[in-house]
Amino acid sequence: MTNGVASPWFIDNTHMLLRMGLALLLGGLIGFEREQSNHAAGLRTNTLVCLGSCLLMMLSMYGFGDFANETNVRLDPARLAAQVITGIGFLGAGTILFTGKSITGLTTAASLWVVSAIGLAVGAGFYLAAVTATGSVYFILWAMNKIEKRFLxxxxxxxxxxxxxxxxxxxxxxxxxxxxxxxxxxxxxxxxxxxxxxxxxxxxxxxxxxxxxxxxxxxxxxxxxxxxxxxxxx
CATH class of the missing domain: 3.30.70.260 (ACT domain)
Structure with missing residues (x-):
């Protein structure tokens, strides 16, 4: 804090733990649904992806705050976060299988991608967006799966x-x-x-x-x- 104004490069321990705990909860909720459906990426995988994305988002935003006032140093809070989206593609690709007649695992790969986005949102402090996205994902994976089985x-x-x-x-x-x-x-x-x-x-x-x-x-x-x-x- 400088002159009574909170520094955008600083986060206290309470908020840090809050964001990591929320990432664990939201990632675990989606992972629980995937585990119940016996998919390759289940409870542990989704929770780890969400927590890791949250941690990298916080690291990108606050981890280099000590160098913010150094000469010729320009910090980009989105730099590490952008690499998460690229990296999650390799993890998602491992869940996609071509069986000869169809492609399976696309939904699992997409859910991992969304879970990583939820983790990034939590790490950036967008709590409402993260919670809303988690509820939407749970509806898509559970409710729409019932609709597909019944009508398609x-x-x-x-x-x-x-x-x-x-x-x-x-x-x-x-x-x-x-x-x-x-x-x-x-x-x-x-x-x-x-x-x-x-x-x-x-x-x-x-x-x-x-x-x-x-x-x-x-x-x-x-x-x-x-x-x-x-x-x-x-």
Whole structure:
């Protein structure tokens, strides 16, 4: 404090601990939801990201205050904070997986990015914005997930592999099932197999099922076709 005016480069221990504690709480709330949903980045990961972002924000704003009055020294409070956004991209990229039919982990990567932003907001003292963002994120991850499962479940693409002995009989049976169940085929691959234990022909399909059709019922129906040795679905 100089001449009764608080220095913008100084933070007392009470406010420092308050911000770190709030970062722990907000990051933990989002991490708890992720942990409940069995995602790769759960309680500990989200809490660590939020706390680390908060600490770096405070370090960027207050950590170099002793040099503020030095000659030819210009401090930029946003410099370290900007690097957090870049660094969190590497962590988020590790949660994204390409399975061959779809990309998974995008929501987890996005949640880590938002959690880091919440930590930065807490570190900068934007408490209301941080709390509001946490509530919004929790609504998006929990409530919108319920909406997706209820109304968009039938639009998800499924991959089905079928092993059988005869090509022509199998394709005719599959065509009949597709037409009867109103299944949309996005892609189909038919290949010959050398492993007689699995069958001589493998059919791989990417399909979109109607809402009323369960993937288990479809697998059982295909498995009952004569000459089918095995069926797998993802």
């Amino acid at each position: 479940k039938g639009k998800r693409e499924q991959m089905i592999r079928i092993y059988a002995d005869d090509r022509s009989t199998l394709l005719q049976a599959i065509n009949a099932i597709i037409q009867e169940q109103d299944i949309v085929v996005r892609k189909m691959t038919v290949s010959d197999q050398t492993d007689i234990h699995e069958g001589r022909v493998m059919v791989q399909m990417y399909v979109t099922l109607p809402k009323q059709l369960s993937i288990m019922l479809l697998v059982n129906e295909i498995n009952d076709v004569g000459g089918v040795r095995g069926v797998s679905a993802e």
